[in-house]
Amino acid sequence: MSEIAESIRLEGLVQGVGMRPTVWRLARELDLRGSVQNDGSGVLIRLWGEPARIDRFLPMLTAALPPLARIDRINRSVWAPHQPPADFAIESSAAGDVHTGVAPDAATCSRCLADVLDPADRRHGYPFTNCTHCGPRLSIVRAIPYDRANTSMAGFPLCQRCRSEYENPTNRRFHAQPNACADCGPRVWLEAADGTTVACGNPIETAATLLGQGRIVAIKGIGGFHLACDAMNAEAVEMLRQRKHRDHKPFAMMAPDLDVVRRYASVSAESARLLAGTAAPIVLLPQSGQPLPAAIAPGQSRIGFMLPYSPLHHLLMARLSGPIVLTSGNLSDEPQATDNTQARERLGNIADFLLLHDRDIVNRLDDSVAHIAAGRPRLLRRARGYAPASLPLPAGFESAPEILAMGGELKNTFCLLKDGEAILSQHMGDLEEAATLRDFRHNLKLYADLFQHRPAAIATDLHPDYLSTGDGQALAAEQSLPLIAVQHHHAHLAACMAEHGRPLMAAPVLGVLLDGLGMGEAGELWGGEFLIGDYRRFRRAARLQPVAMPGGSRAIREPWRNAYAHLSAALGWETVRTHYANLAIVQLLESKPLGPLQQAIAKGLNSPPASSAGRLFAAAAACLGLSPERVSYEGQAACELESLAESEFEAQADSGYGHTLSLDGSLWTVGWQPFWQGLLDDLAANADAAVIAARFHLGIAQAVAATAQRICEEQGIITVVLSGGVFQNRWLLEATQRRLAGAGLEALIPEQIPANDGGLALGQVAVAAAKLLAADTLEIEA
Numbered sequence: 001m002s003e004i005a006e007s008i009r010l011e012g013l014v015q016g017v018g019m020r021p022t023v024w025r026l027a028r029e030l031d032l033r034g035s036v037q038n039d040g041s042g043v044l045i046r047l048w049g050e051p052a053r054i055d056r057f058l059p060m061l062t063a064a065l066p067p068l069a070r071i072d073r074i075n076r077s078v079w080a081p082h083q084p085p086a087d088f089a090i091e092s093s094a095a096g097d098v099h100t101g102v103a104p105d106a107a108t109c110s111r112c113l114a115d116v117l118d119p120a121d122r123r124h125g126y127p128f129t130n131c132t133h134c135g136p137r138l139s140i141v142r143a144i145p146y147d148r149a150n151t152s153m154a155g156f157p158l159c160q161r162c163r164s165e166y167e168n169p170t171n172r173r174f175h176a177q178p179n180a181c182a183d184c185g186p187r188v189w190l191e192a193a194d195g196t197t198v199a200c201g202n203p204i205e206t207a208a209t210l211l212g213q214g215r216i217v218a219i220k221g222i223g224g225f226h227l228a229c230d231a232m233n234a235e236a237v238e239m240l241r242q243r244k245h246r247d248h249k250p251f252a253m254m255a256p257d258l259d260v261v262r263r264y265a266s267v268s269a270e271s272a273r274l275l276a277g278t279a280a281p282i283v284l285l286p287q288s289g290q291p292l293p294a295a296i297a298p299g300q301s302r303i304g305f306m307l308p309y310s311p312l313h314h315l316l317m318a319r320l321s322g323p324i325v326l327t328s329g330n331l332s333d334e335p336q337a338t339d340n341t342q343a344r345e346r347l348g349n350i351a352d353f354l355l356l357h358d359r360d361i362v363n364r365l366d367d368s369v370a371h372i373a374a375g376r377p378r379l380l381r382r383a384r385g386y387a388p389a390s391l392p393l394p395a396g397f398e399s400a401p402e403i404l405a406m407g408g409e410l411k412n413t414f415c416l417l418k419d420g421e422a423i424l425s426q427h428m429g430d431l432e433e434a435a436t437l438r439d440f441r442h443n444l445k446l447y448a449d450l451f452q453h454r455p456a457a458i459a460t461d462l463h464p465d466y467l468s469t470g471d472g473q474a475l476a477a478e479q480s481l482p483l484i485a486v487q488h489h490h491a492h493l494a495a496c497m498a499e500h501g502r503p504l505m506a507a508p509v510l511g512v513l514l515d516g517l518g519m520g521e522a523g524e525l526w527g528g529e530f531l532i533g534d535y536r537r538f539r540r541a542a543r544l545q546p547v548a549m550p551g552g553s554r555a556i557r558e559p560w561r562n563a564y565a566h567l568s569a570a571l572g573w574e575t576v577r578t579h580y581a582n583l584a585i586v587q588l589l590e591s592k593p594l595g596p597l598q599q600a601i602a603k604g605l606n607s608p609p610a611s612s613a614g615r616l617f618a619a620a621a622a623c624l625g626l627s628p629e630r631v632s633y634e635g636q637a638a639c640e641l642e643s644l645a646e647s648e649f650e651a652q653a654d655s656g657y658g659h660t661l662s663l664d665g666s667l668w669t670v671g672w673q674p675f676w677q678g679l680l681d682d683l684a685a686n687a688d689a690a691v692i693a694a695r696f697h698l699g700i701a702q703a704v705a706a707t708a709q710r711i712c713e714e715q716g717i718i719t720v721v722l723s724g725g726v727f728q729n730r731w732l733l734e735a736t737q738r739r740l741a742g743a744g745l746e747a748l749i750p751e752q753i754p755a756n757d758g759g760l761a762l763g764q765v766a767v768a769a770a771k772l773l774a775a776d777t778l779e780i781e782a
Contacts, residue, residue, distance in 0.1 A: 005034075006054055007079040008045040011419075012072035013103045013389060016146040018132030019043050019069050020090050021174040026060050033085040038145045039094035040452070046079050067133050067278065068103050072392055072421065090169060093145040102138050102146060102450065104385050105222050105365065107280035107309035109134035111172065116311045117318070122161070127204060127312035128186050128359065130179065131172045134278070135310075138388055138426070139223045139365050140178060144450060148177040152360035159184035178359075186359035188312065193348045204312065207355045208319035216240055218329050218343055218351035222310050223365025223384045223426075224336035225329025225343050227351060228254075232322050234293035240325060241295055243350040246332045247632040250297035252282045252304040252367065254326040256317040261305045263290050264323070270372050279385025280309035281368035286646075296325065299626070299636075301643035306367060309385075312357075328366060332633075335429055335439050338364045363446065364439060366427050373730045374737050378751050380728055382413070382758055387426035388447070391752065391762065393417070394497075396504025397769055401456035404444075405764035406472040408461055408488070408757040410634065412440060414468070415761035416453045422498070422765050423451060427758055430634075431467040441471065457482040459768035461491070461760065463519040484768040488518025489529045490538045491763030492723045492755075497535065498766045499759075500748045504773070508534045509748070510541070510717050512708055512736075515724035515756070516556070516614035516634075525549070527612030527724075530668070530711060535770035541711050542668035544616065545569070546609035548601045555615065558630050559622035559637045564589050564597065565607075566619040570676040573598070580680050585623045613700075613726045616672070617641055620696045623679060624689050635725070642729050645693035649731050652691060656698030661707060668711070670703050697731040704732075705739030712745055719746045725756035 010019065015038050023036040023045055032049040047054050058074065065071070108116075112131055115123045123129045130136070143150040158166055162181055165173040173179045180186065190203040200206040207217050214236045216229045227244065229236040231253050241247065255261045258272055265285035267275070274283045282304040287297075297303050306326070308314040317324075328336040329347055337343040338361040343354055365384040370377055379386065393400070403417040412428040425443060429436040447453065460472035462485045469485075476483040486494075493511035502509070511531045520526040521540075528544025548565045549555040555562055563585055567576045573594070580586050601607045614635075621637035622628035624644065631637050658674035678699075682692045708720050720740055727733050727749070737747045753759040 003049055003084070004051050004054065005046070005048045005079040005081055007077045008047065008058070009041060009043075009075040009077075010045065010071050010073075011042040011075075013068065013070040014043045015103070015144075016132070016137055016177060017068040017103050018066035018172070018174075021132070021169045022064055022066055023061065024088060024090050024169045026057060026064065027088040030057055030060070032057065033088050035085065035089045035091045037091040037094055038147070040144060044094075046081070048079075048081065048085050067109070068106050070389070072390070090175075093147050102141055102144065102388055104279065104387060104389050105137045105139050106134045106278040106385065108311055108314060112311065113314055116314060123181055125202075125315060126182050126185070127188050127310070127315055127357070128178070128180055129311045130176060132174065132176045133172065135176070135178050136222055139361055139363050139384070140359070141450070142362055144452075146177060151177050152362050153178050153180065156180055156185050186357050188355065188357040191344075191354045191356060193352055193354070195344060195348075198353065203355060204315045205319055207353065208316055210353055211320065211324055215352040216243070216350065218347045218354040219312075219316070219326075220340070220343065220354075220356050220361070221312070223361060223363070224338045225347060226326045226336075227329050227347065228324045228326050230322070231292060231296060231325045234295060237293045237295045237325060240327070240350070244327070244332060246327075248298045248627075248636060249332070249633040250300050250304060251325045251327045252306060253296070253323040254306050254308060254313065254317060255323040256320060257307065260323060261285070261307075264292055265289070265303055265305060268372060270377060274370055274377050275305065275307050279368060280307055281370045281379070281385060282306045284369070284371040284380075299640040299643060301646045302371070304369065333430065333433050335364060335433070335436050336366065363426070363443070371730070373728070374734050374749060376749070376751055378728075378749070379754050380756070381411070381427045382424065382752075382754055383426040386752075388423050390421040390423045391499065392421050393766065393769070394501045394503045397766070397773070400769035400773055402453055403457050403459055403765050403768050403772075404453065404455040404472075404475070405459040405761040405768065406461070406468040407761035407764070409463070409466040409468060411754070411757040412436075412468060413758050413761050414440070414444060414447070415765045416447060416451055416455075417765045417769055418451060418453055422762050423447070424753065424762055437467055440468070455481060457484055457768055457772060459484045459486055459764040461485070461519070461764070462487045462521075482772075484771060486764045486767045487521060487538070488760070489513040489515075489526055489531060489724070490533060490767060491760045493531055493533055493538065493721050493763065494535050494766040495753055495759040495763030496721045496723045496748050496750050496755075498762055499750060499753050502748075504535060504770060506534065508532050508717065509719040509721055510708055510711055510715070511538070511721040511723065512704055513721075513724040514613035514704070514726035517610060517612055525608050525610035525612065527610055527614055528616070528670070529611065530707060532711070532715060532717065535766050536774055540667060541715075542670065542707050543611040544613060545669050545671045546611045547615065548607040549610050549612075549615060550597050550601055550607045552606045552608065559618040560588060560592065560628045561597075562615045562619035563622035563628065564592070564594065565601065566616065566672065567676055567680075568598070568601075570671075570673045571680075576680070580684055583680065583683050584625060585628065585683070588628060613724070614638065616700070617726065620679065623683065624692060638726070638729065641693050641696065642731060644690055645697050645731055646690075648688065648690040648694040649697065652694040652698060656695050656700070656702045659699065659703035661710070668707060670707055675699055694731070697729070698735055701732055701735035701739060704736050705743070708740060709743045709745065718744070719748060721748045723750055723755045723759070727755050
């Protein structure tokens with residue numbers, strides 16, 4: 001039979017994941033000749049052989065994909081070699097423009113873990129064991145192609161035995177770039193806080209002993225440092241809070257295995273899959289079973305657990321019988337430390353000891369956070385294990401130019417658009433913190449170099465005072481690029497549409513976007529929006545009633561201010577103080593300087609009106625005595641309110657507080673007069689606080705669903721997007737989704753991308769691309 005030659009191009013997450021040895025094995029199995037190599041575009045395969053065998057190759061490859069691989073595109077073309085190849089070879093990587101992805105870091109696979117725990121294996125006890133199916137990726141890479149010379153493993157020459165594995169296509173460590181052993185790889189050691197090295201035979205075992213003694217240990221991990229202590233030692237947990245200056249924000253924990261997690265939390269099958277998956281995120285779980293110290297998660301009904309995801313963590317946890325606190329290695333609000341010098345300087349006053357190693361962390365990666373809500377896993381923070389895996393944009397975006405989207409101010413991520421795919425950065429954090437802003441700017445340059453990204457346009461939030469907006473404006477001016485400002489809630493809408501694959505030219509949907517704050521089209525503060533829109537445009541169809549934020553940004557930190565503003569707007573303060581004088585919230589508010597506050601609201605002095613759902617939650621939390629004076633982290637009051645509602649949520653399913661709906665021109669407004677009346681009446685009747693919290697959530701859900709249903713009926717819309725940080729609240733999300741489903745409406749809800757501002761950059765990229773493509777279309781038509 002005659003033979004043919006064909007070239008096959010694979011694009012996607014195809015480098016550093018074992019793709020080349022898989023191709024080599026299948027080609028030899030099919031008796032095909034040719035070659036495979038990495039280059040800037042992905043993986044290039046050249047095949048010579050019988051047509052039938054070549055036709056069988058791709059189906060077999062698809063069925064045998066390595067665990068971390070993802071093929072987004074396959075391009076086949078004729079190959080014309082000068083002469084037939086003699087065999088099938090794996091060739092050295094080729095340079096070129098970058099069009100391929102970088103795989104996320106992956107949790108230790110079962111085979112590597114078995115090696116580490118096997119006393120007869122040469123890697124027994126070695127904390128940096130890995131293969132092509134697991135281990136560090138983004139955290140160590142400096143450039144593409146993903147080869148050892150372009151990673152922080154470049155300084156560790158392979159010993160003969162590791163090199164034999166590295167060069168053997170039949171070995172699972174073939175071209176595993178971080179491959180190493182105790183003879184040639186990174187090493188680990190233990191230091192006291194004063195910088196002296198602790199003399200010990202096994203630093204990891206000694207660290208475990210210290211944790212058991214109630215000491216705090218800083219641990220250098222995959223993407224940064226953690227601070228650890230015994231989670232069952234209340235004194236140690238409280239000491240960590242004090243030293244870290246973290247008053248109330250919950251701590252995450254690591255447990256040796258799922259059985260230990262189940263001692264303290266309810267673990268569904270879906271949660272177990274998340275915990276044990278290759279991304280190994282922190283998963284928020286309902287508390288259940290044995291109690292934990294109250295200081296682990298003050299005021300919360302859920303606790304965050306993760307499982308060991310590196311050999312170092314496995315070796316540490318194997319020597320412990322219970323969970324440890326494993327929280328980011330930083331002072332509150334700073335980015336976590338990533339190098340040994342930083343850790344000594346910044347963590348020396350927090351940790352008693354530091355467990356260090358000499359493999360550099362090139363790229364900081366926080367732990368990802370997920371939960372199960374409305375029956376699906378949903379990311380709350382997208383970082384280690386997920387970033388920078390790209391997201392193919394839907395049909396219609398294939399020819400979009402390269403775009404850089406700068407994201408928001410809080411929970412920042414940025415996003416590159418290249419070759420029709422969105423590359424969303426790992427969680428950066430809050431840019432108001434100077435160190436986070438520096439890290440943001442460093443990563444912008446890193447990603448530009450890593451992906452050889454040269455944007456044709458810059459997209460930013462509409463808010464001119466966001467630091468990300470300012471940097472975007474400066475970049476656009478410096479490079480003479482178009483600047484596209486995207487309204488905050490339109491970005492939330494577009495991000496969810498893009499994630500769910502809604503095509504560029506699809507019909508408009510209704511977006512219900514509930515969050516803290518975002519700038520509206522005319523400079524107003526929005527945060528409770530019903531937008532009819534697609535990628536290119538939107539129209540505001542409804543809103544939550546705007547209420548003043550007395551004191552401006554102080555109202556974000558001091559919930560009592562929101563309580564006063566909402567009660568005054570809905571019922572009038574004189575009515576409230578007359579009829580509900582004995583309520584604790586009224587007495588608290590009466591102790592405040594209400595005269596000047598009311599004057600400021602009346603005159604519009606530092607009291608901007610906002611249609612914010614976040615401030616509505618803060619007001620209700622204050623009325624229930626949940627952190628009314630001041631919160632110590634963003635969303636604290638709302639999280640405590642959600643936890644309080646848990647025990648009564650199902651029992652109160654049909655008893656949510658009421659609302660009003662009024663039409664002004666073409667804009668509907670959801671009002672809260674009966675809502676607040678009902679809540680205060682329940683307080684006055686000494687109703688259980690959990691009952692009130694449940695009725696609050698159900699009342700919001702009823703208002704949202706009823707408003708959405710009316711708009712959809714009027715406009716002939718059948719799809720509703722539910723997004724914005726407030727929809728990370730399980731009770732609100734699930735109650736709203738049930739009501740929409742009962743009305744025959746489809747709900748799209750973020751899953752892979754956070755509903756909070758961590759997803760904004762994806763929406764900005766989609767909106768900017770749609771507008772540029774529309775402009776190109778108009779130009780062609782003209």
